[in-house]
Structure formats: C-alpha cells, structure tokens
Amino acid sequence: MGRPFLEYVKDGSTKYTCRCCSCDVASSSGLVWQGVMGAARQPAVLLRDTVNLEPLGDARSERLSSGRYTLVDVTCRGCATILGWRYQEAKNRDEKYKEGCALLQISLLSAVDMEGDSDVDVPCPAHRTAPQRSIATQC
Numbered sequence: 001m002g003r004p005f006l007e008y009v010k011d012g013s014t015k016y017t018c019r020c021c022s023c024d025v026a027s028s029s030g031l032v033w034q035g036v037m038g039a040a041r042q043p044a045v046l047l048r049d050t051v052n053l054e055p056l057g058d059a060r061s062e063r064l065s066s067g068r069y070t071l072v073d074v075t076c077r078g079c080a081t082i083l084g085w086r087y088q089e090a091k092n093r094d095e096k097y098k099e100g101c102a103l104l105q106i107s108l109l110s111a112v113d114m115e116g117d118s119d120v121d122v123p124c125p126a127h128r129t130a131p132q133r134s135i136a137t138q139c
C-alpha cells in the first residue's frame with residue numbers, strides 16, 4: 001500500500017487535524033457547533049467542508065436525542081482512526097442542516113493555529129494528560 005493521497009486545509013486561521021497522524025481534517029471556518037455525540041456524550045464538533053475523511057462500512061439509521069438520522073462512520077484517511085460519523089440524512093426538518101456534515105470527537109483532534117503553527121486550546125483539557133482510546137485504533 002502506498003502513501004494515501006491527502007488534502008490540505010488552506011482557509012481559516014485555525015484548522016483541525018487528526019491527533020493520531022496530524023493530517024488535516026477541517027478548517028475552523030467550517031465549524032457549525034460544538035456539542036456532544038452519542039450515548040457516551042463525548043465532546044464533539046460538527047464540521048462542514050471536511051477533508052481526508054473516508055466512510056467506513058454501511059450507513060445506518062439511528063435515533064439520537066434530536067431525531068432519527070442516517071449516519072455513516074468516518075475514518076481518517078491517513079491512519080484509519082474512526083473520528084466520528086457523517087450525517088447522510090436527517091428525518092427531522094429542523095436538523096436538515098446537518099446533512100453532509102461530520103460530527104467528530106474533539107479528543108481525537110488537534111486544533112492547530114495556522115498563523116503561529118502551534119497548538120491552540122483544544123476544548124478538552126483532560127485529554128492532554130489522559131488520551132482516550134475508546135474508539136481509536138492504536139497508532
């Protein structure tokens with residue numbers, strides 16, 4: 001297997017990268033909201049205009065607190081870590097804006113300041129001392 005083709009984020013002052021392999025995932029300008037995901041209520045960000053995310057397996061229908069959705073898990077193209085899921089379809093009309101957006105676990109991402117090229121505050125301070133590997137594969 002050769003090195004996977006990776007895309008890069010160019011716009012925005014801050015970008016999200018995969019914490020595991022540092023490849024670009026999204027620009028902060030694509031941030032829709034921060035919240036929590038799933039039954040485990042993991043801190044997460046909803047992003048549009050993501051790069052380097054590959055769907056994993058078949059889409060599934062799932063009932064979340066805000067309604068029923070068709071979801072598909074997404075993995076990092078660089079290291080195959082499952083970072084979250086993408087909303088393929090929202091049944092609830094008020095939630096249609098989520099379609100095509102990806103909800104990713106904050107603990108699996110790094111926020112990189114593109115001007116200073118240094119890590120800025122990721123809204124998950126606990127992660128710095130205790131990395132969560134619950135759904136991540138080992139790097």
Ligand SMILES: [Zn+2]
Pocket residue numbers: 018019020021022023076077078079080081
């Ligand atoms: Zn990665």
